[in-house]
Amino acid sequence: MNPQYNSDSVIDEPCWSDLEYCKNTKNWYCYGKTVAEQGAWEAARKRGLDLVVVNPVLVLGPLLQPTLNASTIHILKYLTGSAKTYANASQAYVHVKDVAEAHVKVYETPEANGRYICAESTLHRGELCRILAKQFSEYPIPMRCKDEKSPLNRGFRFSNLKLKDIGMEFAPISECLYETVKSLQEKQILPVPS
Structure with a gap:
């Protein structure tokens, strides 16, 4: 900010x-x-x-806890029908497994130092909704932007090169979104349509 x-x-x-x-x-x-x-x-x-810091962006993936967190609510609203449109906004995402792996990498790499941005990529909400709709067409995922007149908000581009330089590979956001929704279904937070 x-x-x-x-x-x-x-x-x-x-x-x-x-x-x-x-x-x-x-x-x-x-x-x-x-x-x-x-x-x-x-x-x-x-x-x-000797302090090393991992700074993740919005973290998604399987839930470890039985309740929702703010990051997961961000996705859930597009699956339940509570959001009829999506915002003209972009957000950077990373898989929770990648955040854990980043902590291991910086701990096990003697030359690791300073801060590390932990981000896979930035998606516009429209792109996020299109991925969700492709993976889970049974849900009422919005396909219209709340603000169709303004140019698309591209959001920030986060560099993950410092983590990649010590061997990090990031899971694609499509995989992260899929595992997030599957976890919501398994925990019965999100009903599976019949």
Whole structure:
């Protein structure tokens, strides 16, 4: 969350959210995450610790917990019919298994250092809905944008090169979405249409 970045910017490890911007836009989630990470870096410096941070984007995939989280609700609304249209917005996604693997990679790589952006790709909500509709045509997935007059919001492009440089391979978002929906079905959060 930083007004100096736009959809042409590549978001990588030197990029940080702007705390004043987060306050002014009341984005307390990003504010809290940024303050927490800055605090961790300061504590590591004071104690002489070797800190490595993995920063994932919106995480999807099989649920470990029995309840919904905000990331999964983001997908569920397109499957239940509660969203009749999709927003003209884009979001970066990553598979939960890739987030776990990224933590292992940075732990097991002696030369790992600093921050690592953990993102597979950025999708426009329309593209997300098209993938879901192709995989799960039995659900009432919206095919219209709420704002059809404006140009498509491309969202940020996140660089995952630093993780790839230490051997990370990312699961495609289509696989991630499929496993998210299957998990919702298995946990009976999302009914399987007959």
